[in-house]
Amino acid sequence: MIELLELFLIFFKIGLFTFGGGYAMIPLIRQEMVNGGYLTIDQVNQFIGIAESTPGPFAVNMATFAGYHTYGVWGSVFATLGVVLPSFIIILSIAYFSDKFIKTKPVQTILKFLKPVILGLILSAGLSVLLHSILGDYFVSVDFDYTALIIFVVVLGLSFYKKLTPIHLVLISAVLGMTLYLF
Amino acid sequence: MTKLKMYLDIFITFFKIGLFTFGGGYAMIGVMQRDIVEKKKWIDEDTMLELITISEATPGPFAINGATYIGYHKAKFLGSLFATLGVVLPSFIVILMVSLFLQAFSDNTTLQNALAGIGAGVPVLIFHALFKLSKKVKINLINGLLLVIAFMVSFFTNFSVVLLLILTAVFALIYTAIERRMQA
Numbered sequence: 001m002i003e004l005l006e007l008f009l010i011f012f013k014i015g016l017f018t019f020g021g022g023y024a025m026i027p028l029i030r031q032e033m034v035n036g037g038y039l040t041i042d043q044v045n046q047f048i049g050i051a052e053s054t055p056g057p058f059a060v061n062m063a064t065f066a067g068y069h070t071y072g073v074w075g076s077v078f079a080t081l082g083v084v085l086p087s088f089i090i091i092l093s094i095a096y097f098s099d100k101f102i103k104t105k106p107v108q109t110i111l112k113f114l115k116p117v118i119l120g121l122i123l124s125a126g127l128s129v130l131l132h133s134i135l136g137d138y139f140v141s142v143d144f145d146y147t148a149l150i151i152f153v154v155v156l157g158l159s160f161y162k163k164l165t166p167i168h169l170v171l172i173s174a175v176l177g178m179t180l181y182l183f
Numbered sequence: 184m185t186k187l188k189m190y191l192d193i194f195i196t197f198f199k200i201g202l203f204t205f206g207g208g209y210a211m212i213g214v215m216q217r218d219i220v221e222k223k224k225w226i227d228e229d230t231m232l233e234l235i236t237i238s239e240a241t242p243g244p245f246a247i248n249g250a251t252y253i254g255y256h257k258a259k260f261l262g263s264l265f266a267t268l269g270v271v272l273p274s275f276i277v278i279l280m281v282s283l284f285l286q287a288f289s290d291n292t293t294l295q296n297a298l299a300g301i302g303a304g305v306p307v308l309i310f311h312a313l314f315k316l317s318k319k320v321k322i323n324l325i326n327g328l329l330l331v332i333a334f335m336v337s338f339f340t341n342f343s344v345v346l347l348l349i350l351t352a353v354f355a356l357i358y359t360a361i362e363r364r365m366q367a
Contacts, residue, residue: 013345015242015243016242016243017242017344017345017348018242018243018244019242019348020316021244021245021312021316022244022312023309023312023313023316026309027337027344028344028345031341031343031344035341042299042302045301045302045305046298046301046302046305048305048308048309049301049302049304049305049308050278050281050301051278052308053205054205054274054277054278054281055201055202055203055204055205055273055274055277056201056202056204056246056270056271056273056274056277057201057211057244057245057246057247057270057271057274058244059243059244059247060244060246060247060271060274060275060278061274061277061278064274064275064278064279064282065278065281065282068278068279068282069282073279076275076278076279076282080271080275083243084243084247084267084271086242086243087241087242087243087244087247087248087251088247088251088263088267090241090242090243091237091241091243091247091248091251091252091255091263092251092255092260092263094237094241094252095251095252095255095256095263096255099233099236099237102236102237102240102241103236105359106355106356106359107240108240109355109356109358109359110351110352110355110356111239111240112355113325113329113351113352113354113355113358114348114351114352114355115316115319115320115326116320116325116326116327116329116330116333117329117330117332117333117347117348117351118316118333119313119316119317119320119330119333120329120330120331120332120333120334120335120337121333121334121337121344121347122309122312122313122316123313123330123334124333124334124337124338125309125337126306126309126310126313127306127338128338129305129306129309130306133302133303133305133306134303145303147299147303148299148302148303149303151300151303151304152303152304152306152307155303155304155307156307156310159307159311165205166308166311167205169304169307169308170301170304170305170308172304173300173301173303173304173305174297174298174300174301174304175297175300176300176303176304177296177297177298177299177300177301177302177303178293178296178297178300180296180300181296181299181300182296
């Protein structure tokens, strides 16, 4: 029960501090879940790919996934509740009282300043994810994965075709993984 | 009875939105515009714009913000509860099924290779999202500095992300206070 409450609180925190869309939660997930010893970096990467190619909000998919992985079905229930509740409470209060507060100058300035910080955080998350998939635990010892590098470069090249959605890119990555890792 | 029917209608409408919307965020805005504003007419255009403004200023996924806000407009607290449950449940069920599937075939080499492939391709998705988000940020000295500092702190240290966001908010408040004083 204590573990479930902890998981709930972690995701409540993640839900409360995720501004600027689903990907803004990746730095938080990495810090809370990977450093907390609940998940490995590889698992987080795979979850991102799967959460992106299944329907519904990215944050909910990630919470359900990570929750199930840590404490089974109840884990996913508590993680999902945790990530949803902050939004629910805040929006309900705004709908009930007023949205004047968020239109004030201080709040708007905070949001304006948060945007570049969030970009910096996502850039850092993206780069460490990339380095990790190619080099392994590069702080410990370098374990060069040529296949991962090839997949990254191919998918990066394909991503410039505007017709390919993230779901296509995830599917292509999966197929490349299935074939290239055989050799 | 009609009330129960209305709650059920809210639940089912949002369940469908949750089930058929891929990609969250902006995709969700489009679907809600079509299904809720144009078809069901539960809220008008102005309320939809208000919702988008509020969502940009509050944390959490747009889907949840949208469901809670629209549900409340249509049927107060219970409306928001049924709408939010509706939009969350499809994700929850689908991901649970995917998790069970992955667990059942966790020894399968092909599946492991596919997952490793996904892991290698995911940085592209992150950079892609980053590129899209960056269009919403003005290029100037302060933004550039904030971006670089946030990147350095996050990449090279284990400093709390939450604390970094709070410090940014404090910095923003101080900055506005100083700016106001200079103008006065």
